[in-house]
Amino acid sequence: xxxxxxIRARGxxxxxxxxxxxxxxxxxxxxxxDLTPYSKVLVRAGVLSKAAEVLGCAxxxxxxxxxxxxxxxxxxxxxxxxxxxxxxxxxADEIGGGDPTALTTVVDVTHGGFLIRLSGAxxxxxxEKICAIDLSDGVTPDGxxxxxxxxxxxxDVIRDDDGGVRSYLLHGDRSAGQYxxxxxxxxxxxxxxxxxxxxxKEA
Amino acid sequence: MWRxxxxxxxxxxxxxxxxxxxxxxxxxLAANHGISKVAVVDKGYVGGGGSGRNTAILRSNYLTxxxxxxxxxxxxxxxxLAADLNFNVMFAPRGHLTLAHNDSSLRTMRWRAEVNxxxxxxxEVITPEEIKRLVPxxxxxxxxxxxxxxxxxxxxxxxxxxxAVNWGYARAGDRLGVQIHQNTEVTGIRTxxxxxxxxxxxxxxxxxxxxxNCTAGWASLVSAMAGVxxxxxxxxxxxxxxxxxxxxxxxxxxxxxxxxYVSQTDxxxxxxxxxxxxxxxxxxxxxxxxxxxxxxxxLELMPSIAKMRxxxxxxxxxDITPDFSPIMGITEVEGFLVDVGWGTYGFKAGPAxxxxxxxxxxxxxxxxxxxxxxxxxxxxxxxxxxRGAAAVxx
Amino acid sequence: MIRIPCPNCGPRNSSEFSYFGELGxxxxxxxxDPAHWRHYLYDKKNPAGWTTEKWYHASGCRKFFAIxxxxxxxDVKSGRPFGVESSSExxx
Ligand SMILES: Cc1cc2nc3c(=O)[nH]c(=O)nc-3n(C[C@H](O)[C@H](O)[C@H](O)COP(=O)(O)OP(=O)(O)OC[C@H]3O[C@@H](n4cnc5c(N)ncnc54)[C@H](O)[C@@H]3O)c2cc1C
Ligand SMILES: [Zn+2]
Numbered sequence: 082x083x084x085x086x087x088i089r090a091r092g093x094x095x096x097x098x099x100x101x102x103x104x105x106x107x108x109x110x111x112x113x114x115d116l117t118p119y120s121k122v123l124v125r126a127g128v129l130s131k132a133a134e135v136l137g138c139a140x141x142x143x144x145x146x147x148x149x150x151x152x153x154x155x156x157x158x159x160x161x162x163x164x165x166x167x168x169x170x171x172x173a174d175e176i177g178g179g180d181p182t183a184l185t186t187v188v189d190v191t192h193g194g195f196l197i198r199l200s201g202a203x204x205x206x207x208x209e210k211i212c213a214i215d216l217s218d219g220v221t222p223d224g225x226x227x228x229x230x231x232x233x234x235x236x237d238v239i240r241d242d243d244g245g246v247r248s249y250l251l252h253g254d255r256s257a258g259q260y261x262x263x264x265x266x267x268x269x270x271x272x273x274x275x276x277x278x279x280x281x282k283e284a
Numbered sequence: 285m286w287r288x289x290x291x292x293x294x295x296x297x298x299x300x301x302x303x304x305x306x307x308x309x310x311x312x313l314a315a316n317h318g319i320s321k322v323a324v325v326d327k328g329y330v331g332g333g334g335s336g337r338n339t340a341i342l343r344s345n346y347l348t349x350x351x352x353x354x355x356x357x358x359x360x361x362x363x364x365l366a367a368d369l370n371f372n373v374m375f376a377p378r379g380h381l382t383l384a385h386n387d388s389s390l391r392t393m394r395w396r397a398e399v400n401x402x403x404x405x406x407x408e409v410i411t412p413e414e415i416k417r418l419v420p421x422x423x424x425x426x427x428x429x430x431x432x433x434x435x436x437x438x439x440x441x442x443x444x445x446x447x448a449v450n451w452g453y454a455r456a457g458d459r460l461g462v463q464i465h466q467n468t469e470v471t472g473i474r475t476x477x478x479x480x481x482x483x484x485x486x487x488x489x490x491x492x493x494x495x496x497n498c499t500a501g502w503a504s505l506v507s508a509m510a511g512v513x514x515x516x517x518x519x520x521x522x523x524x525x526x527x528x529x530x531x532x533x534x535x536x537x538x539x540x541x542x543x544x545y546v547s548q549t550d551x552x553x554x555x556x557x558x559x560x561x562x563x564x565x566x567x568x569x570x571x572x573x574x575x576x577x578x579x580x581x582x583l584e585l586m587p588s589i590a591k592m593r594x595x596x597x598x599x600x601x602x603d604i605t606p607d608f609s610p611i612m613g614i615t616e617v618e619g620f621l622v623d624v625g626w627g628t629y630g631f632k633a634g635p636a637x638x639x640x641x642x643x644x645x646x647x648x649x650x651x652x653x654x655x656x657x658x659x660x661x662x663x664x665x666x667x668x669x670x671r672g673a674a675a676v677x678x
Numbered sequence: 679m680i681r682i683p684c685p686n687c688g689p690r691n692s693s694e695f696s697y698f699g700e701l702g703x704x705x706x707x708x709x710x711d712p713a714h715w716r717h718y719l720y721d722k723k724n725p726a727g728w729t730t731e732k733w734y735h736a737s738g739c740r741k742f743f744a745i746x747x748x749x750x751x752x753d754v755k756s757g758r759p760f761g762v763e764s765s766s767e768x769x770x
Contacts, residue, residue: 156739157686230737504724515720563697566726566750662720663713
């Protein structure tokens with residue numbers, strides 16, 4: 082059994098945690114990378130619940146938990162947890178317990194969505210072509226999260242700079258993955274965008 | 285073309301709205317029934333509403349038998365209209381194609397074709413090869429995003445010069461004694477004991493035992509003056525034309541799935557339309573997203589026109605009903621009649637609706653042709669759904 | 679493109695939303711006769727001017743909310759989540 086991203090792997094192909102991934106070398110500069118194998122967990126809970134407190138992240142913001150999990154406030158009472166492929170975020174276990182009357186759901190959506198990373202100094206200019214949100218540092222600084230239409234696909238967008246380099250994670254429904262990947266490449270062609278192979282969690 | 289008059293104290297009939305419906309009703313009242321003490325009042329100018337803003341498509345290939353019979357009567361009247369009014373209305377029955385891009389629309393088209401044939405209306409489902417013969421510039425290949433798998437072909441459909449129709453009816457009505465009052469806004473409707481007695485306007489009071497509401501996009505506001513509620517929501521509808529080029533497109537082409545339709549005028553301009561703006565509004569401002577979307581969809585159908593330039597775009601107001609059928613006839617206020625709910629498809633209906641409304645005014649009886657389109661159908665749960673035939677193709 | 683102020687996400691292009699029309703109060707289905715129910719379903723005020731209406735943020739927070747919009751100018755005022763009353767809302 083092998084798991085596949087909705088985005089066709091380009092270049093040489095290898096296996097990581099049961100997923101078929103591209104092993105193309107990292108390109109550097111403006112690059113687009115398919116990170117779909119990362120673990121993605123969707124949490125829904127009351128905004129004032131114990132779970133919300135543990136997650137510690139308001140709507141529109143992201144933070145990193147001690148184990149490296151990225152916690153993003155993607156909607157009112159809705160969070161996306163992203164951690165390395167084959168892992169399960171420790172936070173997801175912490176929020177379930179406690180109050181049995183609280184309506185909290187924790188769902189593994191790893192295989193239901195795509196996750197891609199667009200990074201490089203020009204990533205803002207690429208994204209601006211296909212998304213109407215203000216991407217200036219004043220409005221969406223590092224750690225900002227929003228859900229909006231990107232190339233007409235509904236995406237969770239997380240500004241998650243990578244060692245001082247501007248970077249965006251885009252997460253959305255699996256069926257739109259290949260289309261969105263191609264749309265971002267198309268938008269980035271005038272800035273010499275390149276594809277980078279899969280890499281393990283940076284953190 | 286027509287004369288200006290001082291407002292008189294009273295008329296036998298006051299018609300609100302100088303679009304094709306109001307003007308044609310006045311004309312048929314005088315021509316068919318000898319009732320010529322009629323005033324048509326409009327807050328703006330003749331044809332300033334939808335009647336001067338539409339894309340002038342005529343057809344009768346609707347979905348319900350009532351709808352098909354009704355619209356077919358209108359196409360018949362349009363055929364001889366130039367002679368009847370002694371005014372060239374430039375009707376060009378060039379054929380009308382509604383494209384299917386999926387099985388469900390093809391199914392609705394087969395259904396429509398059968399209903400049409402039963403009512404004696406020329407209508408059939410044709411293949412992509414036959415479409416290509418009619419419209420050589422169309423991309424009927426399999427490698428488009430939404431391949432074309434067939435079409436409903438309706439040879440009697442076509443286009444007309446909308447201004448000429450409005451002016452022709454206005455001029456012919458004027459010759460028979462009808463008075464057209466432009467810049468005359470109705471601000472109130474007077475009733476006494478459940479019966480209409482006249483209207484108030486910015487130019488003064490007018491008495492009338494019969495008042496007819498023909499105000500399309502503004503119909504809810506005018507009916508509310510008489511205390512009559514309507515199941516209508518006003519949505520803007522936009523259209524655009526390109527620069528003129530040599531004739532290359534004969535038929536009218538509609539694609540419901542792509543939300544677009546196109547025809548070429550006798551002057552050579554391509555006329556484009558789409559579905560209504562997605563929210564209710566009385567604003568007639570055009571929008572950039574309309575043109576962008578339109579262009580992307582039109583180019584799916586005809587990639588070769590990519591270099592053509594859009595000359596102008598505009599919007600008009602459409603009075604949308606829950607079942608995409610009009611509302612014609614009496615209301616709970618005696619003497620207050622409506623001919624509204626014309627949505628995105630009412631220009632083609634002008635002659636038949638007006639002929640029937642004139643008969644209703646003259647005889648006091650609702651003609652069979654429009655009986656299914658009464659206002660009471662909503663409260664009584666007898667909708668006449670034309671959604672499948674009128675939501676995009678106007 | 680007009681912008682709709684989502685109470686959760688802030689102002690966004692109207693293309694991100696679905697429009698659900700005038701806000702009216704739904705009668706209890708078992709307490710009204712069919713004619714009244716149809717009146718609720720079909721008859722609209724369709725006002726020219728300020729009105730309160732329901733929108734759904736399909737491409738964003740996926741929540742329903744109410745805004746006030748002027749149908750003559752398309753100007754909009756504050757959005758508010760459902761259940762929060764506004765002074766200008768009429769009961770009908
Ligand atoms: C872009 C566009 C494309 C269309 N394409 C087609 C098509 O291809 N085929 C088709 O059949 N139909 C089409 N339609 C629909 C068609 O234009 C209308 O249904 C039809 O013109 C309605 O005619 P009418 O006479 O009822 O109203 P209108 O022509 O709209 O006239 C109503 C009049 O009422 C007046 N009025 C309003 N309030 C008052 C008041 N208080 N006092 C006095 N006067 C008042 C207005 O000034 C206006 O002149 C289209 C519409 C648009 C906007
Ligand atoms: Zn929102």
